[in-house]
Amino acid sequence: MSDGIRNPFEGIEAQLRRADRFRDSVDPVAAVAAYRTFTDFVRPRLPELRAAAGLPADSGTRDDGRTIAARDGARADPADLRLYTFWNAPLDSAPPLVQACVGELQRLHADLPTTLTVLDGASARELVEIPDAVARALEQGHPAHFSDFVRVSVLDELGGIWVDATCWAPAPLPAAVAPLLTAGALYPRWTRRQIGNWFIAAVAGTPLIRLQRLTLQAWWESGGGIPDYFLYHRIFEVLYDLVPEFHGQWLAAPTLSAGASHLLQLGMMQPWDPEAMRFVAGASIVQKLSYKYDTVPAGSVLERLVSGRLLTA
Incomplete structure (x- = not known):
């Protein structure tokens, strides 16, 4: 978006681009x-x-x-x-x-x-x-x-x-x-x-x-x-x-x-929210992610993860 305002759909758009890359992986x-x-x-x-x-x-x-x-x-x-x-x-x-x-x-x-x-x-x-x-x-x-x-x-x-x-x-x-x-x-x-x-x-x-x-x-x-x-x-x-x-x-x-172990992957392109991350942390003992993505949306869960900061605090 223009005027320095962050696109609120950036995370969703990035996740849809990721999903398209996996479309043919299951035959x-x-x-x-x-x-x-x-x-x-x-x-x-x-x-x-x-x-x-x-x-x-x-x-x-x-x-x-x-x-x-x-x-x-x-x-x-x-x-x-x-x-x-x-x-x-x-x-x-x-x-x-x-x-x-x-x-x-x-x-x-x-x-x-x-x-x-x-x-x-x-x-x-x-x-x-x-x-x-x-x-x-x-x-x-x-x-x-x-x-x-x-x-x-x-x-x-x-x-x-x-x-x-x-x-x-x-x-x-x-x-x-x-x-x-x-x-x-x-x-x-x-x-x-x-x-x-x-x-x-x-x-x-x-x-x-x-x-x-x-x-x-x-x-x-x-x-x-x-x-x-x-x-x-x-x-x-x-x-x-x-x-x-x-x-x-x-x-x-x-x-x-x-399914519960993929919640973080499903939301990793979305804006980071500590309350949401605490919910994810309580959903499963482990979360499966993927390194196959294009860009890292600013302020996203993924950006916080790859920067080495804690996801739940």
């Missing part, structure tokens, strides 16, 4: 086709996958999964929930939003025993084994899928909390996560079977995570391609349908709403 036809592809891939390998995950070769029941959930949930301890994130490049060259989110997570956890570990490809290999076939297939050409494999491997072997480098948390995560880890593993979810994997918590070796890792590894080592960008999620859905114990363990997991 329902590809999702259905990928689900069928992974079902055909997993079904004949189930006995081998089950055995490697510590399950009987023959199918169990959902009640068995609930028993696993209770057993592994009892192992959850906030003091053991180390935090991990991943950025496979120097952090000082990362987008401003990534630097701000990682910096805030580091600040939140600096005085706790569970500080944030920022991994890259090299340091991830010091923690867990990354098969050569997986690295060759993914690390350079498909970094998001490489990160997916790193996260599930770290949590399978070590347990803890995985939080994407584009996430913001209103309070330290271990104490917030522990009451939600009663089934041994936790994802944010859109529906009962549709998850997000930008935030995951788990105890080490729990079947819900181990089966995911084993199936991903088998897929990449077989030379499988990327029939759907949300490959990790399609494999989760196939395991949910084909492995009763996996299904039962997930049914026992408390709900962490993916």
Whole structure:
């Protein structure tokens, strides 16, 4: 607007421009086709996958999964929930939003025993084994899928909390996560079977995570391609349908709403308001953001975040 008056619709216009960039990211036809592809891939390998995950070769029941959930949930301890994130490049060259989110997570956890570990490809290999076939297939050409494999491997072997480098948390995560880890593993979810994997918590070796890792590894080592960008999620859905114990363990997991965890992203182009931000902070233990935006509206939530100032005060 003219005469030095701020355009009151600037934040809305910026958010609409952002939304248009994500318009084609979800392909329902590809999702259905990928689900069928992974079902055909997993079904004949189930006995081998089950055995490697510590399950009987023959199918169990959902009640068995609930028993696993209770057993592994009892192992959850906030003091053991180390935090991990991943950025496979120097952090000082990362987008401003990534630097701000990682910096805030580091600040939140600096005085706790569970500080944030920022991994890259090299340091991830010091923690867990990354098969050569997986690295060759993914690390350079498909970094998001490489990160997916790193996260599930770290949590399978070590347990803890995985939080994407584009996430913001209103309070330290271990104490917030522990009451939600009663089934041994936790994802944010859109529906009962549709998850997000930008935030995951788990105890080490729990079947819900181990089966995911084993199936991903088998897929990449077989030379499988990327029939759907949300490959990790399609494999989760196939395991949910084909492995009763996996299904039962997930049914026992408390709900962490993916919708509530996107409130900050939906409003990040809007003018900063401390009362609104306190509402967002109370809506979920974690908020998922995106560094894919064009301009930063003056006075917006995003401007405050990338400048390193607190959002809630």
